[in-house]
Amino acid sequence: MAPLSVTKSFRDLNRLDFRILSVIEILMAKHEFVPIEEIIRFMKYTEKKIQLSLKRLKKMNLVFIVQRHYLGTALTFIGYDALALKALVEKNVLAQLGPEIGAGKESNVHLGMADDGKEFLIKFHRLGKLDFRATRKSRTFIAEKRHLSPLYESRLSAEREHKALKALYTKGVSVPEPIVQNRHLVTMRIIHGQDLFRIRRSDFGSEEEIAILFQNIIQEVKKCVQHGYIHGDLSEYNIRLNEENYPVLIDWPQYVNTEELHAVEILTRDCQNILNFFERKFLVKIHYDMSEIIQILD
Ligand SMILES: Nc1ncnc2c1ncn2[C@@H]1O[C@H](COP(=O)(O)OP(=O)(O)O)[C@@H](O)[C@H]1O
Ligand SMILES: [Mg+2]
Incomplete structure (x- = not known):
């Protein structure tokens, strides 16, 4: 997935193109594939202009066009990227999209630059695969089944992460x-x-420094629990060390609340992952009594 192509798209897209993308987005709440006829009815432009624009959008991989018992269209992830990035530009958050600086299982992470030149990070959530060929002809797309849409799931995931x-x-x-x-x-x-996960033994002096890092991580996990949050996917891949080697917990869409059913198991697994990492990486035995953190849940 290459949201970078979006910057190119931005230059090539006109107002009508963007209007059509957002009309498709609106109508996708009702249809898995939006009938092109309905777009034409919805908009004040001529059919010919709309057809031309759709052709261009398809060529740029911003939409799918599919022949069902009607001619339909749907946004691709790149089309969804374009709408979201445009919104950030209009909110004066984003001036320029930078290169990809990280990718996980379910995201692409890019640099972004604000008007004032300050850099920040943009995480594109990408849950599930958009492949219109895999969807069966007969499937109807009703509101209750919106969770079937990867775009919708990706949005929910971003909302959860932002909230946490x-x-x-x-x-x-x-x-x-x-x-x-x-x-x-x-x-x-x-x-x-x-x-x-990238740190090495040589990044630390004494064994004590390693023990302090472990304690700092546990300290932060404890604070989360005190505020009702359990990470749910904690590991050496979702912790960054800042320039002072202090841990920062990242990647939050799958968090669980402390009142949820499996809170104890999930919290135990999170802490165990960290414990295992330290023991494996530094060949030290860490003495940590997990019950100390579990009891905060009571
Ligand atoms: N705030 C951040 N600052 C610097 N790098 C980050 C930040 N957030 C994420 N990253 C980098 O991007 C990678 C993927 O982000 P993450 O939130 O873990 O997404 P995923 O769910 O895809 O694993 C991380 O492993 C990290 O290297
Ligand atoms: Mg991650």
């Missing part, structure tokens, strides 16, 4: 400072430093 970051950052937990969220995009401050 906002709550935790406000409470003083060590997480990236969130900026804004739009559709499937979350923007936040960059944590300069490195991912925990």
